[in-house]
Amino acid sequence: MKCPKCVSSMETVMHGVHRCGTCRGLLLDPLARERLLETDGAESLDAGTDSVGKRWDVVDAVVCPRCNVRMVRLVDARGPDVHFEQCADCGSSFLDAGELRRLRRARSGGFWRRLLG
Numbered sequence: 001m002k003c004p005k006c007v008s009s010m011e012t013v014m015h016g017v018h019r020c021g022t023c024r025g026l027l028l029d030p031l032a033r034e035r036l037l038e039t040d041g042a043e044s045l046d047a048g049t050d051s052v053g054k055r056w057d058v059v060d061a062v063v064c065p066r067c068n069v070r071m072v073r074l075v076d077a078r079g080p081d082v083h084f085e086q087c088a089d090c091g092s093s094f095l096d097a098g099e100l101r102r103l104r105r106a107r108s109g110g111f112w113r114r115l116l117g
């Protein structure tokens, strides 16, 4: 499968989870996404740096590699500063490098909410 952002090839890191070898974005099927958000240590799959992720986050013309339709940009209520792309057909989502980390962090204990009062 080709990365929808940078068109490099993606490797399967576990069932329903593909990671790009270049921009380190993650393509997650809907079940895998929910599972990863609940799993301690899942952020270790998020192998890219925040700066790489930020560079690719601005690319929002993203086409689902499974369905070949334009993915929609969404915000997760659990981490409102995280923008990711989701396919309306198959429900797969694409997270740039660092975004799974940030969603996991937002989820576990509201660290930032406490910090920001």
Ligand SMILES: [Zn+2]
Pocket (backbone or CB within 6 Å): 003, 004, 005, 006, 007, 008, 020, 021, 022, 023, 024, 025
């Ligand atoms: Zn990529």
Ligand SMILES: [Zn+2]
Pocket (backbone or CB within 6 Å): 064, 065, 066, 067, 068, 087, 088, 089, 090, 091, 092
């Ligand atoms: Zn799709």
